[in-house]
Amino acid sequence: MRITIAGTGYVGLVAAVCLAVRGHDVVAVDREEIVRGLKEGKPGIWEPGLDKLLAEAIGSGRLAFGTDIARAAVHADALMIAVGTPSLADGSADMRQLRAAFGELMRARVCPKLVIVKSTVPIGTCEEWGTILRREGFDTEVAYNPEFMRQGSAIRDFLEPARIVLGCDSPAAAERLRRLYAAWNAPIHLCGRRSAEMIKYASNAFLATKLSFANMMADLCEGYGADIRDVVAGIGFDKRIGGDYMQAGVGYGGSCLPKDLQALQAAGRAVGCPLPLLDAAKQVNDRRIPALFDKLLAAWEELPRSGKRLTVFGLSFKPNTGDLREAPALAFLSMCLTHGIDVCAYDPVVRSIPLPGVQLASDPYEAAAASDAVAIMTEWPQLAALDWHRIASAMRTPVVLDGRNALPKDAIVRLLAASGARYVPTGHPASALRPTPALAGNM
Ligand SMILES: NC(=O)c1ccc[n+]([C@@H]2O[C@H](COP(=O)([O-])OP(=O)(O)OC[C@H]3O[C@@H](n4cnc5c(N)ncnc54)[C@H](O)[C@@H]3O)[C@@H](O)[C@H]2O)c1
Structure with missing residues (x-):
């Protein structure tokens, strides 16, 4: 498939490289200063094995980089969004990068049939953008495909995930998403978009809780010599x-x-x-x-x-x-x-x-x-x-x-x-x- 990826941070770059080595044609888009290094095969982030796989993907001719989402997405079968969603002062997600990405597409009147949101986003985000795009006259479905990679083992996690969660509300989108991951040997969990968005947050909330439980017990162990x-x-x-x-x-x-x-x-x-x-x-x-x-x-x-x-x-x-x-x-x-x-x-x-x-x-x-x-x-x-x-x-x-x-x-x-x-x-x-x-x- 021809995939455009918006954002080449930890998630976007690892996804771009892995999708390319698994046979997709990928164009990944980010800011000029980041893309300049990537074109020379220099990842702006330190992740084991990434430089080698980046060189392999570029060398195969299946991975290119650009700075204009709309131009990169003109002939794409799907656009994957992997921009940052940091915290606002009240703890809620800052959606400015995601809004900017959709804004660029709408201004250029370009949007592939499938947008796959990979960024971690509040529950209801994909539905909301699906409605906005339809209202603006685009024939686009916005699906949610959360990412569970761990930095430090991101490449292995992306290529061999414990599961692939696909959140979408139409059989056509589900079929396209399955095609994207056809070369993956992992259980696929197909569900609605809101549930998929909740799965990502619930996973991280559970992991944080588990670590805090261990830390709380560690303090008690110190008190009792265990x-x-x-x-x-x-x-x-x-x-x-x-x-x-x-x-x-x-x-x-x-x-x-x-x-x-x-x-x-x-x-x-x-x-x-x-x-x-x-x-x-x-x-x-x-x-x-x-x-x-x-x-x-x-x-x-x-x-x-x-x-x-x-x-x-x-x-x-x-x-x-x-x-x-x-x-x-x-x-x-x-x-x-x-x-x-x-x-x-x-x-x-x-x-x-x-x-x-x-x-x-x-x-x-x-x-x-x-x-x-x-x-x-x-x-x-x-x-x-x-x-x-x-x-x-x-x-x-x-x-x-x-x-x-x-x-x-x-x-x-x-x-x-x-x-x-x-x-x-x-x-x-x-x-x-x-x-x-x-x-x-x-x-
Ligand atoms: N880092 C992880 O291990 C991890 C794991 C799972 C999920 N996530 C989620 O994935 C998302 C991305 O995380 P990350 O760590 O890769 O973030 P990051 O900050 O490293 O990367 C985001 C990239 O998006 C680019 N960007 C922003 N707006 C853009 C636009 N309009 N067009 C093109 N590029 C744009 C930025 O320049 C940046 O390079 C977040 O929502 C995060 O919560 C991260």
């Missing part, structure tokens, strides 16, 4: 619960969970439907960074408060991405700066951050030297493999806050072998040197 990793592994055997997405840590972040949870809360308010479970999930998450800060101060209890230096390891909201949107590390760094703590950070891929006052180091050992604490905020596997004895020995006060339980037993043993070293884990007693269970890769 180990959250053992607790999660133990309850995870029950298929009704499952151990995925239950890693205790510094809280969820990223461009989706916080925003989508808030959008669903706003949706509840709009129809007078209270959603107390979601309010609680957000409340638990909002407490993670202040609670980590309290742990830091507790670790420094015996020391003079002034002149302290903290190093943060890991800036992105999760490993294998360079994305800093709603990254807990940034919130922690801000809090430390506000309290007059000198801060420095190291991340394997992030090379700049929007926080003046934070020194960014390119070497983890240099970053940690002469620090009074290291806080692990992202469980990059590279961090676990560092020489933790060397790190602790070079620190002024060898305190390591493991906000993600990222260090394996041998790393902790080496760390504690340094004189005066202290290890502060999450949700289990510092004294219990147990290997981290294999729960990685669930974020």
Whole structure:
């Protein structure tokens, strides 16, 4: 099929590349400065394997880039919309990018028979735009096809999804959508557009709630000397619960969970439907960074408060991405700066951050030297493999806050072998040197 995609961020670019390698002819559209790099095979985002697959898709002649949606969509069988839908101040979704995309099409009097919305949008959006387009004389159906990819494994998630949700209200649209995914080997869940829109929000709200549950239990484990990793592994055997997405840590972040949870809360308010479970999930998450800060101060209890230096390891909201949107590390760094703590950070891929006052180091050992604490905020596997004895020995006060339980037993043993070293884990007693269970890769 000939597909035009509006937006080449994480979702749009991964979709464009994957649809092209699976045999569709794709033209992806974005702003001039973004498209310039893409034409040279340079993705503007860091996602494992994307540069290689982008080169392959461009080389096959099935992926091109442009800046004009209407021109790109003239001969398209379908237009896929993957623009951003960030939060407004009241938590509801900011629909300006989506409105701008539809506006460009309507002004140019161009619209393919099928528009597939991939962006996460409020319930009723596709119906509303379908009605507007029909009223304007377009013979177009607006369908909803939510995206469930996880940054860090986005390509595999797109090519091998757990399910494909297709929200549409006509057999003709359903048939076109099925053709789009004919080369995919995944269960197809066909439903109405409002249900499909709700599925996306409900998925993210559930995942956020699950993480907050694990974090709440982690606090209780600390109070009672239990180990959250053992607790999660133990309850995870029950298929009704499952151990995925239950890693205790510094809280969820990223461009989706916080925003989508808030959008669903706003949706509840709009129809007078209270959603107390979601309010609680957000409340638990909002407490993670202040609670980590309290742990830091507790670790420094015996020391003079002034002149302290903290190093943060890991800036992105999760490993294998360079994305800093709603990254807990940034919130922690801000809090430390506000309290007059000198801060420095190291991340394997992030090379700049929007926080003046934070020194960014390119070497983890240099970053940690002469620090009074290291806080692990992202469980990059590279961090676990560092020489933790060397790190602790070079620190002024060898305190390591493991906000993600990222260090394996041998790393902790080496760390504690340094004189005066202290290890502060999450949700289990510092004294219990147990290997981290294999729960990685669930974020
Ligand atoms: N990032 C994820 O992991 C993920 C996963 C599932 C769903 N989503 C949802 O998908 C949507 C996109 O997310 P993202 O992370 O890719 O966003 P993003 O901000 O990375 O990308 C959006 C892109 O759209 C472009 N754009 C905006 N208006 C445009 C227009 N009129 N024409 C062409 N391009 C335009 C922007 O320049 C930008 O490059 C959001 O609704 C998000 O909630 C994201």
